[in-house]
Amino acid sequence: MDIRRILPVLMMQVLCVCAKQIKSITIGTILPEDNSRLFSINRVEPAMAIALEKVVGELGIITDRNITIHFADSKCNVADGINEAINFFVKKEVDVFFGPCCDYAAAPVGRQIHYWNIAMVTPGAMARDFAEKQHMFNLMTRVGPNMNSLINFVTTIFKTFHWNKVNLLYDPDGQSHIVNKYCHIAIDGLHYGLTLQQQHYFKFDNINMILQSFTENIGKETAGMYILVH
Structure with a gap:
């Protein structure tokens, strides 16, 4: 999976939806800082910066929106992932979540966003339970293998x-x-x-x-x- 090719397309789709409603779009990205993880912050952050350049600006699809990306460490942990999501929500620093990726970190966030009405996109969340879209994970979109x-x-x-x-x-x-x-x-x-x-x-x-x-x-x-x- 070449994340450099996927992220621009993914970001364009997500931001185009958000851009219809708001002028400033904030992405809350919750990933592990641990570089042994496939989707660590240090691995993903450069790819997201490249994706943003391709989507926003004079040569991009979205030319009249201010896009901000915030990062937080999920630690691949069930408690830390939802804690960082709550922090983003309380501070009004998120219009869409990217991540968490690790299943145990993604599960509580995926359940909670239903009540916040905030979408979540993740290349992780591989467990079969995340396919329950009708009632539990209706605002989660998985873009990776599962x-x-x-x-x-x-x-x-x-x-x-x-x-x-x-x-x-x-x-x-x-x-x-x-x-x-x-x-x-x-x-x-x-x-x-x-x-x-x-x-x-x-x-x-x-x-x-x-x-x-x-x-x-x-x-x-x-x-x-x-x-x-x-």
Whole structure:
């Protein structure tokens, strides 16, 4: 995903909607400062500056609006994300939210904006629950990959090959450098998406227990078919 190409188009669409109503537009951007995160402030801020140049000004689509971008650190945390959103709202420093991206930070913000009537755009929020647009996340727009697409892909494969048994093997904290509990979010979506398949549950405390289960349970009962997320 080339954020430099996506942001100008995305910003143009969002700002054009806001520009119909107000002269000054403020974007509240809530992202982690931690540079190990894919969408950290230091990674996104230059791209947003480039996008703003392409959208606003003599050569842009919007020529008569003042655009301001504020940044705040979500820390990829459920409490910090909503706290920064509340700060923006109370100070009247936001017309549209960009982010949060991390699922646990995005969830409370995505729910609250319904009452503020403020839109939210995020390349994150990958969990299946965010697809609930009718009542809960009606003002959130996801522009990146998400688990709903993964669920559709996997269920299509299972239906095509008539697979009826599946074991979901994962580390709950796996790949947390991308998004907190990334593997848990992925498997949660698959678990609820695979409604026609038999699913079995095991808890492993170490790798030896996993290897032993491969021989005694998984290989025999599932004919060697399993999904490994790590």
